[in-house]
Amino acid sequence: MTQQTAPLKRLWSYATAYRSAIIVASIWSFLNKAVDLAPPFLIGMAVDVVANGSDSLLGNFGISNPKTQIVVIAALTFVIWILESIFEYLFGVAWRNLAQSIEHDLRIDTYKHIQELDVAYFEDRSSGDLMAVLNDDVNQLERFLDIGANEVIQLLTTVVLIGAAFFIIAPSVAWLAFLPIPLILWGSFRFQKKIEPRYALVRAEAAAINAQLANNIGGISTIKAFTSEDREVERVSQASNNYRTANGAAIKLSSAFTPLIRVAILIGFTATLVWGGFLAIDGQLNIGLYSVMVFLTQRLLWPLTRLGQTVDLYQRAMASTNRILDVLDTEPTIIDGELHVSESDSRGAITFEHVTFSYDSGFPVLTDIDLSIEPASTTAFVGSTGSGKTTLIKLMLRFYDPDAGAVLLDGTDVRDLPQAEVRDAMALVSQDVFLFHGTVRQNIAYGVPDATDAMITEAAETAEAHEFIESLPKGYDTIIGERGQKLSGGQRQRLSLARALLTDCPILILDEATSAVDNETEAAIQRSLARVSHNRTMVVIAHRLSTIRNADLIYVIDRGEVAESGTHDDLLRANGIYRMLWDVQTGMAVSG
DSSP states (O other): OOGGGOHHHHHHHHTGGGHHHHHHHHHHHHHHHHHHTHHHHHHHHHHHHHHHGGGSTGGGGTOOOHHHHHHHHHHHHHHHHHHHHHHHHHHHHHHHHHHHHHHHHHHHHHHHHHHHSOHHHHHSSOHHHHHHIIIIIHHHHHHIIIIIHHHHHHHHHHHHHHHHHHHHHOHHHHHHHTTHHHHHHHHHHHHHHHHHHHHHHHHHHHHHHHHHHHHHHHTHHHHHHTTOHHHHHHHHHHHHHHHHHHHHHHHHHHHHHHHHHHHHHHHHHHHHHHHHHHHHHTTSSOHHHHHHHHHHHHHHHGGGGGHHHHHHHHHHHHHHHHHHHHHHTOOOSSOOOSOOOOGGGOOOOEEEEEEEEEEETTEEEEEEEEEEEOTTSEEEEEOSTTSSHHHHHHHHTTSSOOSEEEEEETTEEGGGSOHHHHHHTEEEEOSSOOOOSSBHHHHHTTTOTTOOHHHHHHHHHHTTOHHHHHTSTTGGGOBOOGGGTTSOHHHHHHHHHHHHHHHTOSEEEEESTTTTSOHHHHHHHHHHHHHHGGGSEEEEEOSOGGGGTTOSEEEEEETTEEEEEEOHHHHHHHTSHHHHHHHHHHTOOOOO
16 A cells, blocks of 8 residues: 555554554543443333333333333433543543644654755755645644544444444344445545545645745745735735635535435435334334334434545545655655764864765766865865855765765765764854844854853854944844844844854854955954964855955865865966956956
């Protein structure tokens, strides 16, 4: 059976730790329905007493007085109703707690697993889609466990217990009550088969809406800047309409199911009513038992009118379950190595040995790269946009593995090391700064949560951020908003730099880390970096060549290859690509 056709089996495999709780909740549901089916028997006994007096069923148990028999029946009714209420409370608490617990664990397990997936996975899937899995799909499953699971168990209990009672009481009539059930079951399976792909589409369209909304909310400033509000409303409206259309197709089929079931139920009920009545009139069936059969037929068949709703709820939940478990079943391709290197042995040396890499097969971004980054030195990468500079950083951090060759950290292939150890040795300051909603202090201390105020302040001073932080309304306790939207680009970049410096990693990677600051601040940051670079490896990607002119070694990357290397002065004398870039930036280039 494929994954897509066995979502319940997949969920059962996942919920191993909850199987005992599921069994207990199922027992409470069973007992609740069992006692709930007792009143028709009590009504039949009461009719039997009124019709037959001391010759009734209870009379055979030594209770001869009809009035006493009625009192006994009343007492039994009281006990049964109390038990039904107790079991209803127990199954309600059990299923709801179970639904909440599985919902919680499934969301956390899925989120944890998502964090372990490769960077490439996130580049191929929208954040809104993943948000839909973590929220909407998990909640859809919770709703089924909260309501639908109990209904399924109680429906099965009803069929089994009433079926047994019917064949004991009046086998000749029992088959009439069960006559519509095969038709109902056949229709249910047909319905399930037809509705399943429709609900899969519904969940996909729901994810599309989430993706569109997340994308638009994240880019609200751009939407406003280009006055494209109306166009974006139309796009959201189109996504919402697609969802409505997909849901409408499912609703149309779902709504037709219950009326058809009612017709089938009507046939079974009237057949039992008529045939059983004939037998009772002819004296072949006890009047009390006839009353029991009429009531039980209604109790047997009427719950089947909710079968469509239950199957509907089940299919929605199973469509969501497949989406959730598909994420959980996704295996990362970047696997941890088993070698461990102590921090004392970490020097910060990085070597690329004949590295070739492509994001898409057949389109290499880097080709046969050979280069070395010496420990406690500053190495810079320059080149035109799209030459492969940032890809080198991603390979160092092991966001990706090379197609050929190897990336070495202190002489060890990074594929042989745990990913956490590789990344713990490096602190990244990216051009695309990401700050979390929270205070300035929390963002600077993100990599070192137990950092003291003195350590945070020192890192901020080194990053030339302390002065502007002190000018904020609450200083280091100022809330900066989602993605740091209350700060300027230069301020966000300086906080990102302070965050990296606080980690005190042996390797500091700066990917256009000063691109959003003014010249004066850049000069101050360069002085600070010069102070901290003596005891750590600095890897710098820069478009402004003035920021890396004092680097120990500069690599010029052109079309995925190392075109030139040397110091600033060496490369100027070589009169190649670097010299051309320098002349353009310093205004020395002469137009034709």
